[in-house]
Amino acid sequence: MATIADVAQEAGVARSTVSAVLTGRKVVLPETRARVEAAIAKLDYSVDHGARALATRRTMNLGLVVRFHEAEFSPALATYIVAIADAAREHDYGVLLLTQPDGAGAIRAAVAARQVDALVLLNIIQDDPRIGPIVDTGFPAVLIGMPRDTQGIDAVDLDFAAGARVLVDHLADAGHREATFLTWPDEVFQSGRTYAERFRDAAVAEAARRRLVLDIVSCPAGPEQVRDALRTALARSTAPRALLVHNDAVVAMLPTVLHELGLSVPDDYSVVSLHSAELGRIFALPYTSVESEPERVSKLAVDILVRRLTAPDGPAAVTTLVAPRLVERASVAPAVS
């Protein structure tokens, strides 16, 4: 493998001159530059990433801290990962995977070993233990998701509250006065997924404002349990004819159960939901919905992180909530009164 010294010799210049054309931080005579570039091409030279990192004190790598080991229903996770890698690459950053069960420990180790320049934390929970080491070390980081307290760290997430309002309004606009709200099991609320809470609270508030009566059903986890809960909720003769869903397992099972009960959408039931586009695609879900947008959220998060890396003394940390987009799929009919 050719080194910068080989290139310098081949071009008949000093190593520092080669470095100057490599980094582009200095002005070099076009003629000299051409000689250097010819030598680079001839020797098929590439900069040694690690050596440059040592000299510049920047690894040009981002650490991606992702919790995999808590069984989460997340076919969308891969989408986030690749979106983050793509966004990072646009800024010439690589992505190092930090998947240890002990995320906090992984962070401390990676920071101490100077393996990365900054961190992206995925699937944040309410009191996320990974935030501690970041605050302690003051290491640059961005959160994708929302903890109880961002503690001065930039955070990006979908605006679940706005999503809830959009969906409630959509039902209310169609004239519905009552709806069954199928939400997450209690464990999800308790385990600190703030999206569950943010959606629910906003849905309740907006429903009150729009005088829509919400019948809240917390569906248990597990396919069989979901099926049973759904059948129970839908089979009641007094059940509202509108469904507001925020629960991936439930919305995935919904077409099957509705069909089993001989119910059709939107004739028998109006349905709106918030779920990931990935889930909708895999299950071919035919419902008007607000879709979480991993690509947009990931790109925004990386952009914010890189900007902060470039200007460390920039403005205070920001929390960015991405406005949800409603995708209409004709699953809502006017209420019959």
Add this chain to the structure above:
Amino acid sequence: MATIADVAQEAGVARSTVSAVLTGRKVVLPETRARVEAAIAKLDYSVDHGARALATRRTMNLGLVVRFHEAEFSPALATYIVAIADAAREHDYGVLLLTQPDGAGAIRAAVAARQVDALVLLNIIQDDPRIGPIVDTGFPAVLIGMPRDTQGIDAVDLDFAAGARVLVDHLADAGHREATFLTWPDEVFQSGRTYAERFRDAAVAEAARRRLVLDIVSCPAGPEQVRDALRTALARSTAPRALLVHNDAVVAMLPTVLHELGLSVPDDYSVVSLHSAELGRIFALPYTSVESEPERVSKLAVDILVRRLTAPDGPAAVTTLVAPRLVERASVAPAVS
């Protein structure tokens, strides 16, 4: 941040002595070692990963090359990624994500910049363009999946042929003499997913051996198309009462369609399938099946790669096919004759 020089000074020894206790490659007097370790603890010192990499000429990072951008139906991909990262960590390797659409280019760049010590290639296709640069550079690598020709590179994959045989035998053992074989759309065969071919050919051969008549149905892509194809295949009055499935989209849709047609398993239909455990879990599939095992395959692949890194002049490249495990779920009934 403390450096090795700070530690040496604090402990009153030379830098090389600190390095000796760090690497453990030399014998150090217990007393000296204790002094060094105390200094390390006091200064909260960690080895700079990049500096060590430069000195040792080993990054201790594996590059994970994954094709994301060809829309693949793969909720299991995240499982592979984390399994690879976990396996790598057991050998003290980190994982750098290489997700560029141009995988071959990404490989050349990463190798040239010496960013990684070896490569893991995921979702291999028949004539995978990423194999070229690996053969050219002779860089250590392992394939997860099976190309047409491994070209002297280690490869690990599930034994799809054995999986097919196990499932065919399972039906034959129950007395079935004919079965409908629901396989992938033609595009999948043509796009070089060798698993499709390997399964099909073995299923055909084993069925012939067991005198099981196989009615091969290649199901088109797309949720609606799958549904239609399934209904057509199952609604025929002359349709065999046994189903052999190798197609994720089809098996995911199967419970719904069977239900729509008022058919039950195993009373009306015996069903066996090969699909990922992840898919089975998400869709709660109740079928006896051979499940692809991302964790086992990934771990094996990384182990093989690391061994080759340790002993570069080891034996010739090996192709390892992981034996499939049959998970029985009582979806097969004896044939009625």
Add this chain to the structure above:
DNA sequence: CTGAAAGCGCTTACAG
């Protein structure tokens, strides 16, 4: 067993 020196492949002030 310990230490002084050279080297890994770069970049970056600093002279000229």
Add this chain to the structure above:
DNA sequence: CTGAAAGCGCTTACAG
């Protein structure tokens, strides 16, 4: 605009 020198933080022969 170009070059010689020092330095990034380690490891590794090589003396002693």
